[in-house]
Amino acid sequence: MSQDRSKLRWNGWGWVARKDELAQRDDVWTWLAGELGMPALLATPARPLEEISLPPSTLALPHRQELGAIVGASQLRETIAERAFHARGRSYRDLLHLRAGDLAEAPDAVIYPRGTEEVLAILALAAERRIAIIPFGGGTSLTDGVAAIRDEYESVVTLDLTEMDRIIAIDLTSHTAEIEAGIYGPALEGALKAKGLTVGHASRSFEFSTLGGWIAAGGGDPIGPQQDWLSSMKLATPTGLIDTAQGRTGADLTSLIIGSEGQFGIITEATIALKPLPQTCHLHAYLFADFPTGLAALRAIRQEGCGPTMLRLCDSEETRVLGAFQLLGKKRGMMDRLGEHFRGAQGLTGKPCRMIAGFEGDASVIAFQRRRFEAVASRYHAMRQGRADSDAPRRFQGPYIRDSLLERAVGVENFEVSAHWSKLQTVYETTHAALDAVLRETAPREGAHGIVLCRVRHATPSSATLAFTAIFPRAVGADLEQAGKIEAAAFQAMLSGGGTPHHSPATAAPLLHNNGEGAVTVWRALKQHLDPKGVLAPGGAIS
């Protein structure tokens, strides 16, 4: 069930065969240039793989033989395609490197184990031979953890888990499943759907990421969604196996492994809690007069325990830009004009922002929840916009669009930050202002600037997450420097406002210090205990 890697882009997102619909849309590029204060957006194509030469592999023959003896020779692969595909993750910074043809970080080889025992054997051997091991699932990592520091290592081998994708058992009585960690999102949900069950988790990277990756890269939300569906897991470390299944009576390691980015070990199997597939799932859209009003409504809805299973609020700029984008090239019909008139009549002429609420269950549940939800929303003068389509296709499209933008000298950086409600507005304003300023400052020409979009996700009674998207004219030739400045400014602003930034290349190192010396020394002690030779993902956040 594992994806055919030859059909995936080595230097971008998703399927090679997927057509870039935006490339030919001159109206889009003209409009976007205007939005960014640029006269035009030039083509900035990536270097093709054929033009690039990889550094020679440093994996010594005896080590190759020893690794091959563990997994079988055909499971140790060293082709250019394999090494290029595994060279980096999929952060903006990663894409800049890959598109520029910089494969300095490519591993010497890729090893595909087919079971926990093999992973344990590989790690033990790697520790003895000083071979760095980079855990790799779908490879959509955003934290630079995939790129190894080579300095002190004999060689670097990527351990790819995607051939460990068996569904070991589905417990229909307990609604749980025991699954190998290398399974891709669609394969997992496909197998569960056949039993009437679902994880109910679909991030933007869902199609091209794995179960183990969801756990290893998780965390960040005050109550992480992983905690909701993760029952237990097996962690293979250079010093042995940890199975959290029996250790839930206190002093449990789960929260420590979630988000540990492969620094303590490799998640090889997980037992997850499932939900019945909902009978129906309806999305409804609402408009609020402005972002502070939308935020207040969102908070009230969660604190009063109203039932939408999904709630998302776009800020005014995201509402405007997405609206404008959708209208591009379409004739403005009577309905649009009517809608505008109607909004005007309700005083929403200013900077309206859009909320999407998802209701799940049978018809009576949906009706009841929606009535309660709308009773609260109407206190904040919400305007109904009717049923919305599932946003999964658009969400999955996001990373593809980033590639299209990169082709036309436009950059995209994403930042996520959680905060308690009392700090959320401040974190929003501080981060927005910092991004506006740094995008202007690092723009390639006077007067050019970025677009900063934000949506609010994972609203709980006490906190929510702000997901920022910064779209900006690339400083071609100084791309990495520009990205560094943007990341530093965003990170500083998220923290100073009192937020907790999520994983990103900007946060990996400085977050260590943000956690306070106490937590950092605990991590180091644990790393020293589980990976005393430091062969796991060297260069990652905790090494």
Place this chain on the structure above:
Amino acid sequence: MSQDRSKLRWNGWGWVARKDELAQRDDVWTWLAGELGMPALLATPARPLEEISLPPSTLALPHRQELGAIVGASQLRETIAERAFHARGRSYRDLLHLRAGDLAEAPDAVIYPRGTEEVLAILALAAERRIAIIPFGGGTSLTDGVAAIRDEYESVVTLDLTEMDRIIAIDLTSHTAEIEAGIYGPALEGALKAKGLTVGHASRSFEFSTLGGWIAAGGGDPIGPQQDWLSSMKLATPTGLIDTAQGRTGADLTSLIIGSEGQFGIITEATIALKPLPQTCHLHAYLFADFPTGLAALRAIRQEGCGPTMLRLCDSEETRVLGAFQLLGKKRGMMDRLGEHFRGAQGLTGKPCRMIAGFEGDASVIAFQRRRFEAVASRYHAMRQGRADSDAPRRFQGPYIRDSLLERAVGVENFEVSAHWSKLQTVYETTHAALDAVLRETAPREGAHGIVLCRVRHATPSSATLAFTAIFPRAVGADLEQAGKIEAAAFQAMLSGGGTPHHSPATAAPLLHNNGEGAVTVWRALKQHLDPKGVLAPGGAIS
């Protein structure tokens, strides 16, 4: 707001002044003797404190002065009353020791810090002087963690947190509060109630336990309730302070500290998530034909996402015994006979079991949730029994009754075990059978036996917790031996059925091995890092 310790029982539960209503109820003792297969239940009074001599304090004068210099001389207390109150926790085994006048485990002194900085200073000094430090909140611990191993230590000092009970801040926007860990349950809920908020947590020990204790003794349920309301905490360790507030972006220490029983450090402050006080809370009672049917209904209700905020199912024996107890001394009226007739008519003549469902919110929410709940319950032929009173008073009464029973040669042991639904019935049967056998085997006379009650709590879509109460005729003179056999049998049975036993003196040590070598070595490494001199609660689970 801290409790006046002179008004609390040093060798039993709760307030000294509380009258033992059961003591004079001859009808109860006659009935209970019959239930236990005993001819009569003799008085077995506890030894009064005046008769008992404590071992002399080994706290050296210079150490006393150094500790006093940190907290002020009046905060270091060495009276007999203080030392006796802090000698042990409140497990059955603890009560046997205390009632027998065995105060060998009493600390040399009790220190009452008034802030995190003082706790850090005490721990640093203790590590230097090799003084064992026993963290102590309300003292209702069930795990023997309060009783220190003295062997290698200069002296043993209990660190009592109950004078650290300030509400530092309540964030009304985020529904969170920052609170010192030594606050008692009623003081905490009282302060929150004034703001229209609640933690919504009330265990049986609620009145006499503290916030820090709820966290330190937590864990056990597959998704522990602590995870629902605990936002972050400060942990003072001999090597410094850990604040989890900023460390939620992955590799978070929270789950490791929950249930760690003071082995890694002392929880001094916590930020907790709150709920609005519900407008109304209704309890409704239902009867099912037998326990397997009740279990099936409970599982369906949780898996279909019906809304009761509280759900509890008594097994047939608990239903019968509680019912019989309530009817003692009451004239059986027409309503009772009618009820019996009605149950008979519906085929519930066998071994019916009772479910209590709690519904919270406004009237419309309660009505909707109850309708959905009853639609599922009726598929399992539930019989409505009407509104039930809040069971909080009865729940809080439980530990007092244990004291009354101990006075009449009757012992009580509690065991909790979680399991996935597919294993729950087996865990129930295995544990029940093991308890029945061991109670018979350890009974003081031929033909005597115990009563084993069980209720199901914390039902989630994937798992639930079985809470067993074993009531048995004490083997007076060999009480500890009897308790040891009962605990060993229960523990073995809970594990062999595939369950995860919760904290208890029986589980503390063997659970270490149940967690697998991997987790155990991680705990040891962490303990070594945070408490290198091993002064925190020596004798506890991880030392």
